[in-house]
Amino acid sequence: MIVFVLVVFYFEVMTQPKRPVAPDLRRARGATSRDCGRFERFSRSDESDGWDIPEEEVPFRTEVREEQARSMINYVRSPDLPFDRSLNPYRGCEHGCIYCFARPTHAYLGLSPGLDFETRLIARPNAPEVLERELRRKSYRVATLAIGTNTDPYQPVERDLGLMRACLEVLRDYRHPVAIVTKGALIERDIDILSDMAELGLVRVGVSVTSLDAQLSRKMEPRAPVPARRLAMIGRLSEAGIPVRVMAAPMVPALSDPELEHILEAGRDAGADAASWIMLRLPLEVAELWQDWLAEHYPDRAGRIMGHLRDMHDGEVYSSQWHRRMRGTGVYAELVSQRFHRATRALGLAVETPPLRTDLFHRPLRAGDQMQLL
Structure with missing residues (x-):
């Protein structure tokens, strides 16, 4: 009898319809829900207790x-990554993309890839x-x-904690090469080190x-700097002698990819x-989060966008195969790729950037270290 009750309870919990969080409670957030991740046995949702008392x-x-x-x-051992x-x-990441x-x-971590990802952050002070x-x-x-290939090191919390700057100071002292990816304007604070x-x-x-559409960006990346501010970041970094790459990433078919050439020119x-450019990727829980977001913001385009993505991944919304996951395959993916190469050639951006130097790496002497004889 006890086993039966547990089985029924498990079945009822796991088959509950997923419920989006009310828009007023998630203003300036990207995800529409905080559903559990793939490792959790039970789902969770807010339910009324039946009392006539405002919740x-x-x-x-x-x-x-x-x-x-x-x-x-x-x-990392991914053969399609340059690091x-x-x-x-x-x-x-609070940017909430x-x-x-x-x-x-x-x-x-037992947390939701949805709203928890952008509201329940974890910092590593050491x-x-x-x-x-x-x-x-x-x-x-x-x-x-x-740095910045997983979560943005210049998200808002960095302003108070300064962990990225402290790590940069270590890398500078050791003369260690570093490649940074970010949307955060806070990187301008560290121009002294970076230059x-x-x-x-x-x-x-x-x-x-x-x-380049501020309204679209606000919906997709609610707490990231607006597009014009990111272009200003490129300008400030470049003026300080710091080499900068504009990343048209991710390109969303039938939503943002018509802007590709304009983004590169800007x-x-x-x-x-x-x-560089990357096509939209929807691994694991991201696929459902993205489709919920589409249904809320662009229901008229959802079918077309998802249709293009499935065409790029053999009928699936995403394929994790090396060398295919970031571009996709098929006619539409090839068209975007050709547009990118044509635009970068015309704009003078089709260049092979020199590798960062590794020959300058050294370990600074600390108190008690023995100096080496030359």
Whole structure:
């Protein structure tokens, strides 16, 4: 009898219809729900207790918890990536980009890839110390370290915590090459460090510009700087001698991809010296979050957009195959690719950027260290 009750309870909970959070409670957020991730046995939803008393509904606020990191350098073995290691001072991202492929990582923490990802953040306050410890190991071999490939290191919480700046100071002192991807205007705060590293050929920055339409950007990336502000970032970084790439990423078929050439031209005019692009990716929970977002904001285009994506991935909304996941295949994907290459050639952005220097890496002497004889 007990087993029967448990089975029924499990079945009822797992088959509950998913309920979106009221718009007033998620203003300036990307996701429409906070449904559980793929590892949770039970789903959760808010239900009335039946009493004739108004329920207290509190808007989603950003909260930050701390995590003591045991390691900071994450080694990756993906053959379609131009780097083999990355670093993330934060888990989750307040920018709230609905399309973010990093959302599923919050499921490993027992949190929702939806609203939890953009409101329940985790900071690693010991990141600079752990990073330096790893760089000091005799077994460490230097190569470009990518930052911002999972969550944005210049999201709003960085203003108060300064973990990214502290990590940059370590990398500067060790003369370690770093490639940064961001939408955050807070990167301008660190121009002093970045310009010093740029003089030595140790840094390159990529600024993501998804659309030039401020209204579309506001819906897709609710707490990221507006497109005009990101172009201004490119200009300030470029003026400081820091090489910048404009990243038309992700391109959404039939929604933002008509802007591709305009984005590249605006980036070039702002000071970018190179460009790249990525097609929209919908891994794991992101697929459902994205389709819920489409149904709310662009129901008239949802069928067309999802149809193009399925055409690119053999009938599925996403394929994780190497060398295909970021571009897709088929007629539409090839058309966007051809447009990109044609535009970059015309704009002078079709260049091979020189590799960042690794020969300058050194471990600064600390108190008690023995100097080497030459």
